[in-house]
């Protein structure tokens with residue numbers, strides 16, 4: 309897939325980040341992961357991000373990463389494009405990006421560099437080194453301490469034709485509006501805040517309607533229904549689902565740092581597609597919280 313093709317894929321539809329399956333001892337469970345992707349692929353997401361944030365990229369080892377991406381590519385070939393997470397230290401991000409390209413992924417989402425603060429020049433050098441190490445498309449991820457200004461992104465785009473996408477996980481409306489107005493259709497934009505549904509209508513009004521859904525992992529039909537409601541400006545359905553599901557869901561998610569991922573694994577288990585535990589430093593939901601989540605799921609997708 310060319311970088312331009314990747315940009316086109318990112319320009320419409322609902323995208324999602326599958327969780328990564330682990331055995332009870334924490335090892336990667338390739339069979340479970342393949343079964344999960346087989347299950348999710350037909351629900352209509354326009355691309356799946358393997359080993360992204362919800363896929364616990366930040367907890368994966370260098371040796372298991374290629375296996376995860378290869379499993380995703382092999383399982384989804386001909387069904388749905390696979391974009392791989394890659395990030396952390398520049399050289400590690402390059403190793404991952406090249407492994408993903410070799411495995412047949414369709415592009416990468418360049419995750420934050422972690423830990424240290426960095427100047428715009430430093431961030432630009434990091435992104436450029438990764439872009440130049442591969443031929444396929446690169447999407448940068450605005451999140452945490454990795455925050456790009458429109459000037460930095462404009463310079464990067466001039467020098468790196470394969471930089472085709474910008475994913476926002478910060479939620480600064482002024483920042484996102486400045487980026488979109490400065491870069492226009494040079495980039496594809498993805499709203500990717502934790503529980504992106506809550507921001508979807510606002511981002512659409514800004515001119516960037518595409519978002520990724522983590523809840524797609526366990527209520528894919530509802531996630532698609534919400535996406536259709538946003539697409540068609542059907543506020544009644546959006547508000548109903550926000551009231552019935554998303555707002556009480558946020559209350560559970562906000563009980564603990566890191567639950568944005570743990571709650572997705574809990575949801576998958578509740579609907580009969582368990583992916584095993586999360587890895588430290590995340591923690592799994594408590595029994596009482598799992599029961600609260602199950603109750604909510606029954607409201608929108610009764611079995």
Ligand SMILES: O=C([O-])C(=O)C[C@H](O)[C@@H](O)C(=O)[O-]
Nearest residue numbers: 325361362500502503504522
């Ligand atoms: O890696 C990530 O940032 C994500 O997993 C993004 C999520 O899908 C986010 O958009 C959400 O929680 O809906």
